[in-house]
Amino acid sequence: AQTVTQSQPEMSVQEAETVTLSCTYDTSESDYYLFWYKQPPSRQMILVIRQEAYKQQNATENRFSVNFQKAAKSFSLKISDSQLGDAAMYFCAYRSATNDMRFGAGTRLTVKP
Amino acid sequence: GAVVSQHPSRVICKSGTSVKIECRSLDFQATTMFWYRQFPKQSLMLMATSNEGSKATYEQGVEKDKFLINHASLTLSTLTVTSAHPEDSSFYICSARDIQGLNTEAFFGQGTRLTVV
Numbered sequence: 001a002q003t004v005t006q007s008q009p010e011m012s013v014q015e016a017e018t019v020t021l022s023c024t025y026d027t028s029e030s031d032y033y034l035f036w037y038k039q040p041p042s043r044q045m046i047l048v049i050r051q052e053a054y055k056q057q058n059a060t061e062n063r064f065s066v067n068f069q070k071a072a073k074s075f076s077l078k079i080s081d082s083q084l085g086d087a088a089m090y091f092c093a094y095r096s097a098t099n100d101m102r103f104g105a106g107t108r109l110t111v112k113p
Numbered sequence: 114g115a116v117v118s119q120h121p122s123r124v125i126c127k128s129g130t131s132v133k134i135e136c137r138s139l140d141f142q143a144t145t146m147f148w149y150r151q152f153p154k155q156s157l158m159l160m161a162t163s164n165e166g167s168k169a170t171y172e173q174g175v176e177k178d179k180f181l182i183n184h185a186s187l188t189l190s191t192l193t194v195t196s197a198h199p200e201d202s203s204f205y206i207c208s209a210r211d212i213q214g215l216n217t218e219a220f221f222g223q224g225t226r227l228t229v230v
Contacts, residue, residue: 035218044223
């Protein structure tokens with residue numbers, strides 16, 4: 001079974017600074033997708049960024065980028081120019097070819113003004 | 114992005130009663146929907162995969178007789194918590210994927226906070 005590990009229960013960053021959230025996963029599959037979701041206090045799951053495993057190029061969405069290391073099974077999220085609105089729980093997720101999505105334990109990000 | 118509507122957002126029910134939660138894909142068709150449960154300050158745990166027109170696939174440890182799932186159409190899946198008990202109190206979230214498969218992401222409902230008293 002696939003597992004997703006987020007080793008940082010909490011992270012803190014100063015406003016306008018950069019922070020990196022870590023994620024590793026375990027799988028024997030070659031075709032899969034990786035995601036970072038944000039969950040604010042409203043608890044609505046919001047997609048931040050996604051990466052297809054077959055793509056070597058790291059995904060980027062404005063201030064959000066990933067460092068995808070397929071051989072190491074690592075998928076970290078970098079948030080640049082952090083804003084107060086970035087404060088939330090962040091979940092790393094893995095989706096297999098069979099379509100079910102598995103989540104890591106989450107990282108609570110605090111942004112200090 | 115696509116919209117998934119989950120209803121109700123909050124529900125309080127008495128112990129021993131049943132409660133139904135609906136998950137609708139509003140602007141796309143979904144052959145597969147997923148039901149998750151989230152305890153406070155914890156991650157989303159997959160409960161079951163709901164397939165249109167067939168039986169749901171439950172994760173290990175999830176009681177299929179307690180958590181009844183029906184996926185009668187390509188836009189609607191329901192989760193019924195039967196004979197609810199206080200330990201069933203939790204946050205339940207559904208998600209759905211577009212049947213066209215053009216999007217690799219899953220779209221999430223707003224979640225339902227269930228409180229059993």
